Structure formats: structure tokens, C-alpha cells
Amino acid sequence: xxxxxxxxxxxxxxxxxxxxxxxxxxxxxxxxxxxxxxxxxxxxxxxxxxxxxxxxxxxxxxxxxxxxxxxxxxxxxxxxxxxxxxxxxxxxxxxxxxxxxxxxxxxxxxxxxxxxxxxxxxxxxxxxxxxxxxxxxxxxxxxxxxxxxxxxxxx
Numbered sequence: 001x002x003x004x005x006x007x008x009x010x011x012x013x014x015x016x017x018x019x020x021x022x023x024x025x026x027x028x029x030x031x032x033x034x035x036x037x038x039x040x041x042x043x044x045x046x047x048x049x050x051x052x053x054x055x056x057x058x059x060x061x062x063x064x065x066x067x068x069x070x071x072x073x074x075x076x077x078x079x080x081x082x083x084x085x086x087x088x089x090x091x092x093x094x095x096x097x098x099x100x101x102x103x104x105x106x107x108x109x110x111x112x113x114x115x116x117x118x119x120x121x122x123x124x125x126x127x128x129x130x131x132x133x134x135x136x137x138x139x140x141x142x143x144x145x146x147x148x149x150x151x152x153x154x155x
Contacts, residue, residue: 017142017146021143021146028045029044029045031123031127032048032120032123033045035119035123036048036119039119041112041116043112043116046069046071046079047079047082048116048120049069050065050079050080051088051109051112051113052113053069054089054103054104054105055110055113059092059103059104059105060102061094061100061102061103062077062080062100062101062103065080065103080103083109087106087108087109088105088106088109088112089103089104089105089106090104090106091103091104
């Protein structure tokens, strides 16, 4: 078997936006993680998203949270376990149906979200530096179209 020549444009992938989307997210994750560490916070982008969703939506059943954060149930459970150990969220059985766990933001989680929110705003602003409002609008529209195209094929 001959080794793969990584300089070849296999299946036209290199001509698509996909490598740029993947790399942009990877670098964004690295940038956020680095900045949070520098500021003294041990938080991943995923944990910040969870804090944001719970801050905006209030307590949610785990299933709804999995859908909103676009995570499978197993990875969401690991994420919640990690955040519970940090006293950022709490799982509380639904009073109407004890089989359903409601995930709540703790007081500590609310406080932490309030602290990291301005840091996130600054990071996002720095990442979008050099982009006009029109550029940002175009990127958002393109990403929505790609998401919709993916969703159509998944249904």
C-alpha cells in the first residue's frame, strides 16, 4: 500500500469552506481556553456555552439541554458532572416527574458567568477584528445555509 499524498486535493474538500470552518473553530476554542486560563478561569468554550444557555433559559431538563447545546447525551452527562464538581450547575429532580433531572445554574455559576461574559465579548470582538458588518452578516448567512443543508439530510 502506498502512503497517502496529503498534498492532493482529495474529493474537492480543499476547495470547500469545510477546512476553514473546522480550523476557525479549533483556533477559537484554543483562543478562548488560553484567555480563560490567563484570567484564572478553568473553563472551556463548551462550559461557557452551557453557562450561557442556562443563564438565558433557566433550569432545563437534560434532554432539552442536550438539544440546545447540540451534544449527545453521554458527552452532556460528562459535561454536567464536571460542572457539578465545580459547583456551577446542579441536577435537581423535576417535582412533577422524578425521572427527569432539571439542570440549574447555581449561584456560583451565575456569578462566574457574569465575570466571564465581558471577557468573551472582548475575545469575540478581537476574533472579528477586520471584518465589516457586511462580512459578519455574510458569514452568518452562509453558516445558516450550511446548517440547514445538513439538517435537511439528517431528517
